[in-house]
């Protein structure tokens with residue numbers, strides 16, 4: 001029997017101003033792609049082999065085991081079903097894994113990409129087939145217990161022994177133990193080990209090495225290898241993040257991944273075109289995190305928006321029926337800016353991936369000139385998108401009141417699994433400072449008359465003329481982009497001036513940098529926000545966009561820009577570029593935009609096209625039948641298997657009886 005749709009949600013869908021399918025097609029790159037997505041999703045969601053008890057009811061060990069079994073089934077089935085393109089794999093795996101990963105995820109996302117990116121053709125012949133085939137399962141072992149951010153400061157050593165033509169691997173101190181690599185605790189039998197290369201006593205910096213850590217026969221750690229799981233974390237329960245220490249482990253010379261730098265048999269070192277090429281896998285994952293953050297935010301907003309139409313609370317007017325909570329403007333103000341941000345990062349994530357694809361093909365042809373721009377852009381956007389997603393997902397949880405706190409909402413698991421994206425793959429501030437470094441360099445080049453290209457092109461010849469007194473239409477996307485560009489250029493210029501003045505005051509470069517670093521991160525943030533607003537606006541100029549959806553998407557873009565502008569209003573007012581009256585106008589526009597978006601809110605989240613199986617949220621169900629399913633879910637809790645829990649007999653009964661006896 002098909003359950004009836006909640007009448008409130010039904011009405012919302014009937015009243016929308018556009019057909020969500022049109023936006024779905026826009027978001028996923030066309031009708032064909034949406035069709036394929038749905039086929040793959042239903043293949044996964046209807047496959048009985050993937051069904052299991054709710055992970056939320058399991059211990060961590062059970063979760064690990066369940067997700068490992070699922071991951072193995074998934075990679076096996078993908079091969080059988082010939083699901084090979086990256087896009088198809090993403091559709092299928094998202095439906096199998098929901099908001100989790102599996103213990104071999106880092107194998108797919110980092111170990112394999114490192115082999116593709118860092119191995120010579122000969123090395124690929126040797127290892128790629130084994131790795132693609134999951135004969136060997138690997139992870140990316142870089143972070144140590146003492147250092148994660150400071151990659152140059154890693155302590156693990158790979159010392160070349162020309163006599164045997166081997167590297168001797170060691171974690172010479174406690175702080176050198178590898179710590180965190182996903183899947184290393186229990187699953188992997190190989191790692192890409194990032195270690196300091198030493199030849200004849202001289203250090204050559206961090207390089208990648210292929211290292212077998214467990215026997216392929218019985219999975220026991222190999223001699224000299226100590227390895228295990230690092231214990232429970234804030235989330236990511238299914239993943240066996242691991243520790244690893246190494247004591248004089250020898251590997252053949254050929255195990256150094258030598259696409260870019262080489263060690264010859266006699267110990268001669270051949271330099272890479274850029275030492276930063278060894279960081280390539282991190283750049284790839286950072287670029288992917290922009291989309292990942294947009295999607296996670298989209299999931300959270302879908303849950304909270306649908307639930308806010310089903311949930312009725314309080315009386316807006318005395319004696320009147322309780323309104324849907326989404327009719328409270330404060331509730332709209334909680335959710336709609338993040339709805340807009342989810343669209344913004346979804347679209348920017350696509351742009352980031354296409355920049356990544358173009359740049360990496362240039363790099364593989366030997367043109368490394370694109371590396372600094374790629375690094376700076378991916379670092380800033382990764383940091384901005386993941387932090388915005390964190391704040392937004394939490395706001396969505398709060399917007400669901402008490403039920404948002406239950407695992408039944410899907411929000412706690414979504415949040416705890418997604419929030420490491422701010423830390424892992426480069427900590428937020430650290431990455432913002434990397435972008436700032438590029439901005440300072442670029443800005444100084446522009447002062448010297450150089451013409452800049454790419455994301456920093458606007459820094460050349462920007463006119464920092466206060467434009468007070470000008471009347472502007474704060475809904476005009478061109479004017480909004482101009483405002484964000486002006487703010488970014490001004491803050492970049494001021495951070496550069498501060499840096500200079502700290503140095504003129506006697507500080508050396510490093511101290512001046514540290515003293516200016518709050519302003520420098522602000523500059524990187526303003527630059528990244530400008531890029532997102534501009535990208536969102538540019539995507540709306542697509543001539544294929546149907547007018548019914550371009551109207552509503554334009555509202556979202558305006559809201560995204562105006563909300564960013566109002567929450568950072570000081571930045572726009574400080575030099576008089578905008579006036580108090582502009583900001584007041586912006587606030588009024590936000591209210592008006594929210595009122596216009598209100599009837600379209602459900603259609604806008606439906607357009608993300610997350611089936612219930614992927615949202616995995618009772619509050620976010622498409623049919624809105626929330627309460628009935630909340631009760632059923634709670635009844636399934638292991639604590640409810642019996643009416644009287646065994647602990648009653650063990651603890652509560654004697655306690656109650658003892659208290660009664662004391663009366």
Ligand SMILES: CCCCCCCC/C=C\CCCCCCCC(=O)SCCNC(=O)CCNC(=O)[C@H](O)C(C)(C)COP(=O)(O)OP(=O)(O)OC[C@H]1O[C@@H](n2cnc3c(N)ncnc32)[C@H](O)[C@@H]1OP(=O)(O)O
Pocket residue numbers: 101105106109110140142143148149150151152182276279280282283285288289292371372375417418420421423424425426427430434437438441
């Ligand atoms: C968990 C959730 C995640 C979500 C995932 C979503 C999708 C997938 C799902 C699931 C599977 C995957 C799961 C993944 C899990 C996480 C994996 C990990 O965490 S692996 C470890 C990552 N570790 C870091 O990121 C270290 C951060 N630190 C660094 O990168 C460096 O140490 C850095 C950048 C902070 C400094 O590097 P310097 O010390 O070598 O460089 P300096 O001296 O500062 O700069 C020298 C020059 O190099 C440039 N540079 C630095 N890095 C570069 C790069 N990567 N590319 C190009 N240039 C770079 C700089 O801009 C600078 O340039 P000039 O001299 O100014 O021209």
Ligand SMILES: Cc1cc2nc3c(=O)[nH]c(=O)nc-3n(C[C@H](O)[C@H](O)[C@H](O)COP(=O)(O)OP(=O)(O)OC[C@H]3O[C@@H](n4cnc5c(N)ncnc54)[C@H](O)[C@@H]3O)c2cc1C
Pocket residue numbers: 106139140141142143146147148149150179180181182236241420423424425426427428429430433
């Ligand atoms: C879930 C998860 C999965 C992970 N998976 C992997 C993996 O598979 N493989 C792997 O190798 N690693 C992995 N990591 C490790 C991860 O990459 C690091 O934790 C991350 O890069 C941050 O480094 P850190 O822990 O050294 O933080 P720290 O650098 O110690 O950060 C602590 C504080 O110091 C500040 N700070 C540090 N340096 C600077 C600076 N230069 N300027 C200003 N402030 C600074 C930071 O802003 C932060 O506030 C994972 C981590 C997590 C949480």
